Amino acid sequence: MAWSTRELADLAGTTVNAIRHYHALGLLDEPPRTYNGYKQYGVRDLVSLLRLRKLAGLGLPLAQIDTTDEGDATEALRRADTVLREEIERFRRSRAGIAALLHSGAPADTPSGFEAVGARLAESDRALIHVCTRIYSPAALARLRLMVSAESAEVRGRLHALIPGASESTRDRLAEDLAQDGAHWRSTVWLEQTEWGTHEPYPTRVTEHAFVEALTTLYNRAQQDVLRRADVALGRRAHVGQPDSGSLLCRSPVSTPATRRETSRAAS
Structure with a gap:
């Protein structure tokens, strides 16, 4: 059974625009079309899309996903982990600063x-x-x-x-x-x-x-x-x-x- 773009998006928990974006970046192969031009997606397309969403959800930039082998994304994950760790620290400092301002009643530009x-x-x-x-x-x-x-x-x-x-x-x-x-x-x-x-x-x-x-x-x-x-x-x-x-x-x-x-x- 083949799925339309809308059906594939619903199955993967994403949007039609996201699928089109993956196509434009070359991350998701174009599927065959029906005689009247509608795309027909199968299980392999669904798996590829789910894999892309998993890697993107881990914080890997799309440019790195494009060059990452399915079986070995270790180095890309390490880089993503470093970025996330730095972001978490930045958010921690921001929250500490906000808490201090709220506790003291000091102006926000202190x-x-x-x-x-x-x-x-x-x-x-x-x-x-x-x-x-x-x-x-x-x-x-x-x-x-x-x-x-x-x-x-x-x-x-x-x-x-x-x-x-x-x-x-x-x-x-x-x-x-x-x-x-x-x-x-x-x-x-x-x-x-x-x-x-x-x-x-x-x-x-x-x-x-x-x-x-x-x-x-x-x-x-x-x-x-x-x-x-x-x-x-x-x-x-x-x-x-x-x-x-x-x-x-x-x-x-x-x-x-x-x-x-x-x-x-x-x-x-």
């Missing part, structure tokens, strides 16, 4: 690893952390998470409530409070002292400029001034540089630590 504090951060802080995740090493990011978590909510609130016309005394007090416990996480002083990744042990001109550009874009002028004053206070306490030039925020781009190192190496 950088990975900062979900626990994301709900307490202003949009500008979350944006700066996004930049940091691209320029800091994993070890530095771990320390950054601790610094962000330990930051005083009161001081953070004062910083983000700061208006451009804030008084000198207000700025000075806030800068001193930011520098009270050492380098704060928005500090360019901490940026210079940070351990970088294995491929780039020191901050480069691009990464330094990216950090400083983020500060000057995401925070208003009064907030930038407070961050600069806090960096100056940190530099003064550490006896590094002059009190009026302790921050990358108040330097020319050509005088950053990265460019000074490049100049020194060229001279040697």
Whole structure:
């Protein structure tokens, strides 16, 4: 008994379009036709179609199924297993990230690893952390998470409530409070002292400029001034540089630590 395309699709649990697609790719042989042009499928066609669906269901790409012997698909299966394992790990990380966001109530755009504090951060802080995740090493990011978590909510609130016309005394007090416990996480002083990744042990001109550009874009002028004053206070306490030039925020781009190192190496 011969089956039509629709009957074959029903028997195999697939669609007519899928069968036509297999024909177009050369994975399923064209069957003989009746005098009026209708295809006539038999048992061997059904078995071939079921085999194709089984291999595709295991995750083998159709291009690999085309070159896979029926009796030996071991290597193709190994490759498919690797791809599936990587996909499963990616989905696991995604689910863990979603669970952390739902548990903490943090905004969906909170950088990975900062979900626990994301709900307490202003949009500008979350944006700066996004930049940091691209320029800091994993070890530095771990320390950054601790610094962000330990930051005083009161001081953070004062910083983000700061208006451009804030008084000198207000700025000075806030800068001193930011520098009270050492380098704060928005500090360019901490940026210079940070351990970088294995491929780039020191901050480069691009990464330094990216950090400083983020500060000057995401925070208003009064907030930038407070961050600069806090960096100056940190530099003064550490006896590094002059009190009026302790921050990358108040330097020319050509005088950053990265460019000074490049100049020194060229001279040697």
